[in-house]
Amino acid sequence: MIPGRHRMGLVAGAALGAIALAMALVSLVWTPFDVTGVDVANRLLPPGGAHPLGTDHLGRDLLSMVMIGARTSLSVALLAVGIGAAVGVPLGLAAAASRGGWLDEAIMRAGDLVFAFPALVTAILITAALGPSAANAMLAIGIFNIPVFARVTRAGALPLWTLDYIRAAEISGKGPARISAEHILPNVASLLIVQGTIQFALGILAEAGLSYVGLGAQPPTPSWGRMLADAQTMVTLAPHVAVVPGLAIVLTVLGLNLLGDGLRDALDPRLKARLT
Amino acid sequence: MIALKDLSITIASRQVVCGVSLPLEPGKVTALVGESGSGKSMTALAAIGLLPEGARASGRVDLDGQNLLDLPERAMDALRGRRMGMIFQEPMTALNPLMTIGDQVAEGLRRHRGLGRAQALVRARERLDRVGLPAARFPLGLYPHQLSGGQRQRVAIAMAIADAPDLLIADEPTTALDVTTQAQILDLLRGLVRDEGMALWLITHDLAVVSGVADHVAVMQQGRIVEAGATAQVFRTQAHPYTRALFAAARHVPAPSGGTAGGGPLLRVEGAVREYRLPRPALFARRPVLRAVDGVSLDVGIGESVGLVGESGCGKSTLARAILGLDALQGGAIRLDGAGVGPRMPKAQRAQVQAVFQDPFASFDPRWRVDRLVAEPFHLTGRPADWRDRVAEALAEVEIGAEAMSRHIHEFSGGQRQRIAIARALIIRPRLILLDEAVSALDVQVRARILDLLARLRRQHGLAWLFISHDLSVVRAITDRVLVMDAGRIVEEGPTGRILSHPLHPVTRRLVAAAPILPQL
Numbered sequence: 001m002i003p004g005r006h007r008m009g010l011v012a013g014a015a016l017g018a019i020a021l022a023m024a025l026v027s028l029v030w031t032p033f034d035v036t037g038v039d040v041a042n043r044l045l046p047p048g049g050a051h052p053l054g055t056d057h058l059g060r061d062l063l064s065m066v067m068i069g070a071r072t073s074l075s076v077a078l079l080a081v082g083i084g085a086a087v088g089v090p091l092g093l094a095a096a097a098s099r100g101g102w103l104d105e106a107i108m109r110a111g112d113l114v115f116a117f118p119a120l121v122t123a124i125l126i127t128a129a130l131g132p133s134a135a136n137a138m139l140a141i142g143i144f145n146i147p148v149f150a151r152v153t154r155a156g157a158l159p160l161w162t163l164d165y166i167r168a169a170e171i172s173g174k175g176p177a178r179i180s181a182e183h184i185l186p187n188v189a190s191l192l193i194v195q196g197t198i199q200f201a202l203g204i205l206a207e208a209g210l211s212y213v214g215l216g217a218q219p220p221t222p223s224w225g226r227m228l229a230d231a232q233t234m235v236t237l238a239p240h241v242a243v244v245p246g247l248a249i250v251l252t253v254l255g256l257n258l259l260g261d262g263l264r265d266a267l268d269p270r271l272k273a274r275l276t
Numbered sequence: 277m278i279a280l281k282d283l284s285i286t287i288a289s290r291q292v293v294c295g296v297s298l299p300l301e302p303g304k305v306t307a308l309v310g311e312s313g314s315g316k317s318m319t320a321l322a323a324i325g326l327l328p329e330g331a332r333a334s335g336r337v338d339l340d341g342q343n344l345l346d347l348p349e350r351a352m353d354a355l356r357g358r359r360m361g362m363i364f365q366e367p368m369t370a371l372n373p374l375m376t377i378g379d380q381v382a383e384g385l386r387r388h389r390g391l392g393r394a395q396a397l398v399r400a401r402e403r404l405d406r407v408g409l410p411a412a413r414f415p416l417g418l419y420p421h422q423l424s425g426g427q428r429q430r431v432a433i434a435m436a437i438a439d440a441p442d443l444l445i446a447d448e449p450t451t452a453l454d455v456t457t458q459a460q461i462l463d464l465l466r467g468l469v470r471d472e473g474m475a476l477w478l479i480t481h482d483l484a485v486v487s488g489v490a491d492h493v494a495v496m497q498q499g500r501i502v503e504a505g506a507t508a509q510v511f512r513t514q515a516h517p518y519t520r521a522l523f524a525a526a527r528h529v530p531a532p533s534g535g536t537a538g539g540g541p542l543l544r545v546e547g548a549v550r551e552y553r554l555p556r557p558a559l560f561a562r563r564p565v566l567r568a569v570d571g572v573s574l575d576v577g578i579g580e581s582v583g584l585v586g587e588s589g590c591g592k593s594t595l596a597r598a599i600l601g602l603d604a605l606q607g608g609a610i611r612l613d614g615a616g617v618g619p620r621m622p623k624a625q626r627a628q629v630q631a632v633f634q635d636p637f638a639s640f641d642p643r644w645r646v647d648r649l650v651a652e653p654f655h656l657t658g659r660p661a662d663w664r665d666r667v668a669e670a671l672a673e674v675e676i677g678a679e680a681m682s683r684h685i686h687e688f689s690g691g692q693r694q695r696i697a698i699a700r701a702l703i704i705r706p707r708l709i710l711l712d713e714a715v716s717a718l719d720v721q722v723r724a725r726i727l728d729l730l731a732r733l734r735r736q737h738g739l740a741w742l743f744i745s746h747d748l749s750v751v752r753a754i755t756d757r758v759l760v761m762d763a764g765r766i767v768e769e770g771p772t773g774r775i776l777s778h779p780l781h782p783v784t785r786r787l788v789a790a791a792p793i794l795p796q797l
Contacts, residue, residue, distance in 0.1 A: 164633035165641045168700065171600055171631055173623045173656045186643045 010262025016255020020248070024070040031068060033061035036220060044238040054240045056230065062244045065222045069245065072223035073252075076138045076216070077203030081196050083138070084145020089192065091146070092153025093184060096161060097176035108154070111147030119144045120209055127215040134207075134223070137216040141206045145199050152195045156188035190264045197260030201253040208249055224249050277302055278323070278360070278443045278475065283335035285318050285327065285499075293319050293499040295335070300443055300475040305466065307478045307486040307507070309522070310496035311719045312690065316479050319496075320445050323477075324360050325352035339442075357384040361436030365448035367428035371420040377404065377431045378416025384438050403434040407464060425588065426457035433464065440472060447479045451717075454588045454746035459790040462489050481719045483526045484749075484792035487511060495519050521721065526794055528724035529753045530731035542613060542740050543576040543599065543629075543708055549607030550594050568594040570764035571608065576708065581734060581741040583751035583772060585787060586761035592744050595761070596712055599742070600631055613707065627656040630701035634713035636693035640685040646671075646696060647681035653704045670699040674729060691722035695729070702733065708740045715750055727753050749791045752776055760784045 033051070039059030047054040053062040095107040123140035130136040160166060160183070169179045204224070210216035211225030219226070224245040231242035278300045285293035293315040300306050310316045322333040325344060337344040339359060344352065356362075364370050371380060381403055382396035391399070397416060404414060407430040420428055429449060436444055446465065450458035466489055469476045478490055486493055487507060494504035495518060503516040514520045550569035557564065568591040576582045586592045597603045599610055601617045610617040615625050630653060633639045640649050650667045651659065660666060668678040674695035685693060694714065701709050711730075715723045731754065733739060745751050751758055751772065758775045760768040760783060768781040779785045 164635055164639040167600075167602070167633060168631070168639060168697075169652060170602055171626070171629070172653045173626050174652075183641050187641065 007262070009258045010266060013255045013258025013260070013262055016251050017259050020070050020074060020252045020255070023067040024074050027064070027067035027071055031061075031064035033064045035060045035064045035068065035222065044234065044241065046238070047240055053244050054238070056227070056241050057234055057238075062227075062241065065227055066224070066244060066248050069222040069224045069227055070248065070252075072134055072211075072217045072221060073204050073207050073225075073249075076134055076141070076207040076223075077200050079138045080141035080145055080203045080206075081200050083142030084149045084199060085192065085196060088146040088149025089153050089185070092150040093157060093180040095150065095154045096157030096184065097180050099158065099161060104154075107150060111150050114144065114147045120206060123206065123210060124213065124215055127210060132215040132218060134217040134221070137207055137210045140210070141203050144206075145203070148199060149192065149195065152191055153188055156191040157184045160184055160187055194260040194264045197256045197263070201256040204249060204253055204256075277338075279336075279338045280319070280323060281336040281338060283319065283322060283333060283337065285315070285322055285331055285333045287318075287328075287331045291499060292331075293322070296496075296499075296501055298494055298501065298504070300477050301492070302442065302475045303469060303473045304491040305469055305476045305478055305489050307480060307490035307493045308496055309480060309483060309486055309493060311481060311522075311721060314496045315499040316496050317447055320362070320447055320477065320479055324356060324362055324445060325349070326356075326362075354388070357436075357441065358388045358439050359441050360443045360445065361439075361441040362445040362447065363429070363432045363436050363449050365451050367425050367432055367452060370432045371428055373420050376417050376419055377409075377414070377423070377434075378418075380431065381434045381438050384435065388439055400434070400438065403438050404431070406468075407431075407434045407437075408460075409434070424457075426453050426461060429453065429457075429461055430464065433461075433468075437468060437472070437474070441474060443475045443477060444468070445477045445479070448481070449478070450485065451480070451482070455748070455792075456587055456786055456790040458485075458792070462792075465489070482792065483511075483522060483720065484794050487794055488792050495522070523794070525721040525724040528720075528727065530728045540578060541575040542578045542580070543574075543742070544611045545572055545574045545595075545599065545608070546611075547608035548572045548595065548598060548605050548610060550591075550598055550603065551606045568764055569598065569605075572761070572764070572766055573608075574759055574766060574769070576740050576742055578707070579734070579738045579740055580757065581743065581755045583743045583745065583755035583758035584761060585745055585748055585751055585758055586783075587746060587787070590761045591764040592761050593712065596631075596710055596742075596744055600629060600710060601626055623656045627653070627704050628706050629708045629710065630704070630706040631710040631712060632694070632697045632701050632714040634716055636690045636697065636717060639693065639697050642685060644685070645681065646683055646685065649685065650681075650696065650700045650703055653700060657704050666703060667699075670703040671696070673702060673733065674699045691718055691726065694718060694722075694726055698726075698729065698733070702737070705737065706739070708742060710742045710744065712744045713746070714743075716745065716747060723750075730754060746787075747791065748776060748787050749793070760787065 041059065042055050043057050043059040045051050045055040051061050051063065053066065055061055056065065091107050095104040098104045123137070123144065126140040127136045166179060166183060169183055207216055207223065208225030208228065211223040212229040216225055217223040227245035228242060231245070235242050280296055280298040283293060283296045284291065296319055298306065298308070308316045308319065318327070318331070321327050323337050327333060333345050335345070344355070378397050378400050381400035382393065385391050385396040385399055386393065401411060401416060405411065409427065409430055420431070423431065449465070450461050453461060462485065465476055468474065478486070480486060490507045492505065493507045493510050494501045495510070495516065497518045503510055503519050510519065514523060548569050549567065549571055552566045552568060553563045554566055555563065572595060584592050598605055599617065601619060601621050604619055612625065612628055647664060647667050650670055651663050654663060667681060671678060671680060676692060676695050676699065688696065715726050718726060730741065734741060743751055743755050755772050757770065758772045759766050760775065760781060762783040768775065768779070768784045775784060776788060779788045
């Protein structure tokens with residue numbers, strides 16, 4: 001283990017995540033260009049000059065589009081992770097606390113049921129049924145995050161329940177709910193953070209996928225997935241129009257994965273002692 | 277022959293092993309004795325070329341006139357298993373859970389000898405027979421989880437000796453096993469040395485094990501060998517003060533506590549039955565029931581110290597859980613100070629009993645600080661306003677400074693953690709403390725100090741102890757009375773001295789005979 005390498009991953013991941021977040025926040029108050037209008041004279045401009053990342057087929061500034069698109073992508077993915085964790089983690093803790101009991105079976109089999117459907121196809125079904133919008137995309141992705149968090153929480157919690165410090169807590173009269181909150185949750189938190197960043201990254205991809213097929217954010221709200229969808233007919237003509245949102249997705253997903261790994265190591269008091 | 281010559285190891289510019297020379301003669305057992313942290317395991321890892329990253333070795337590890345420290349990793353890889361084998365302390369984690377025992381033993385043969393799978397398995401079968409796992413009961417297709425700890429250690433030995441190495445390194449090979457299994461494994465190792473003429477390098481902190489097995493012994497203190505020679509000779513003369521200190525600690529018996537035993541029973545277990553339902557053996561078969569505790573009755577008086585001894589699997593840990601009120605009984609009753617014990621007992625009743633567990637590394641939440649850890653039992657009584665002072669006071673009683681309160685548990689050694697565990701058990705002033713193998717994982721010197729501490733606390737607070745162990749020699753020092761358990765029943769009980777000197781029941785006799793003893797000099 002080389003301490004420096006972990007720190008570098010953490011810093012690089014945090015930087016990429018921060019850039020995506022900063023773009024989303026800045027776009028609330030300012031973008032280099034207005035993207036509601038059409039400027040056909042300047043369409044498909046290559047990167048450089050007044051438009052640092054070029055323009056799309058309607059002459060809209062791609063940098064501005066990516067900034068506003070970040071807002072959609074990040075908020076949908078983040079809230080989907082929030083839904084998944086808020087429901088999945090308590091379910092996982094309850095399943096682990098009742099090790100092998102009927103509650104454990106019920107929760108895990110229900111999770112299997114959700115897993116049995118292909119996630120994106122069902123998300124398409126949900127958004128198609130409820131009407132295509134960013135909020136419904138978020139809900140659909142969030143539902144599929146629930147069993148993921150439940151499983152990771154349970155898997156992390158099960159070995160902890162056999163340890164003597166849990167026995168000591170039981171002898172101190174603490175019930176399963178309190179032990180789960182005080183001892184189990186903090187000790188599986190590092191796992192959850194890693195899983196959370198991975199699900200965040202997957203959420204960005206899923207949102208892009210749903211928007212790509214027209215079931216996510218609706219026009220005129222830009223999102224990275226819709227930008228890709230719009231760009232596909234022009235890939236040979238002006239590749240940068242597809243490359244720019246594609247790179248935004250790749251770099252953000254990569255950054256979040258690095259951040260997750262780095263956080264896991266930084267949050268562990270035993271590893272911290274070794275690193276400092 | 278393999279010999280260490282002037283071997284030194286540094287980790288991050290700190291010298292952990294210093295100028296160690298040790299010949300490892302074929303057909304002989306050479307023991308390296310010392311406390312944990314004395315550098316004995318590092319010495320072994322250096323010899324086999326498995327030092328952790330960041331550790332540097334200098335000097336010589338001689339094999340046929342060649343210095344192994346100069347060899348590149350590829351060459352060492354070819355030697356390991358072929359010329360040198362190693363077995364480790366923890367049989368539960370030394371085997372791959374997803375590989376059959378036959379394949380694990382055959383793996384080295386296929387790699388080193390280039391044998392085909394069938395040929396290697398034939399040889400593996402023969403090696404497993406040799407270590408006492410006959411084909412009839414232990415087919416090659418078994419997985420590690422189907423074996424007990426002692427049987428797994430036998431598989432680990434079969435792996436290490438599969439290719440008839442010149443040297444077998446055994447690092448605390450029996451520390452995790454109960455005494456009867458320990459005696460069997462030591463017998464096996466001794467037999468292998470005799471029959472196959474290999475050198476056995478035994479690394480241990482247990483002097484009694486050394487005295488029964490080793491031809492030569494070297495005593496290690498802080499990375500240096502302070503005394504070495506023929507075992508009988510070294511043990512007789514004890515020239516170095518450190519050797520004498522180790523012996524004194526191993527023989528240590530705390531001053532008699534003059535315990536305030538008497539005044540009626542505190543804990544009364546009457547006909548306790550505890551059953552488990554096992555998984556179905558077949559799809560529609562009925563679930564078999566395992567009766568782990570089978571009609572046990574026992575008493576512990578106020579201020580009394582009682583030992584509960586038995587081999588692993590005898591049901592003593594299950595009984596302990598029931599006494600702690602964690603599991604409900606299927607029959608009989610447990611009463612503590614007159615009131616019933618069970619999972620639903622009120623907090624005030626639960627506050628009368630606390631426990632200290634075996635593994636000082638698993639006994640504490642790694643994310644909590646010591647003050648919060650020690651204060652956890654206050655959940656039963658309500659946390660008083662001066663709880664921090666009470667924590668400091670409890671830590672002072674176990675001779676841990678108050679500055680420990682703001683630290684995490686990983687900053688403490690095994691002995692210190694066990695003291696903190698005792699402080700946690702003491703803080704709400706229970707009347708009974710249950711010690712589940714609480715000193716088994718500790719070095720002799722640390723163990724002696726903990727035993728002294730327990731004796732003093734009992735005297736001061738009039739506590740009753742229930743001391744659960746597989747090792748009679750641990751119980752000897754600290755209990756007034758001992759109960760011997762086998763297959764869920766109490767088979768013998770009586771004053772500790774009488775049980776140890778005149779065991780009546782065959783199980784007790786086996787336990788007494790298996791306990792390694794220091795020679796009376």
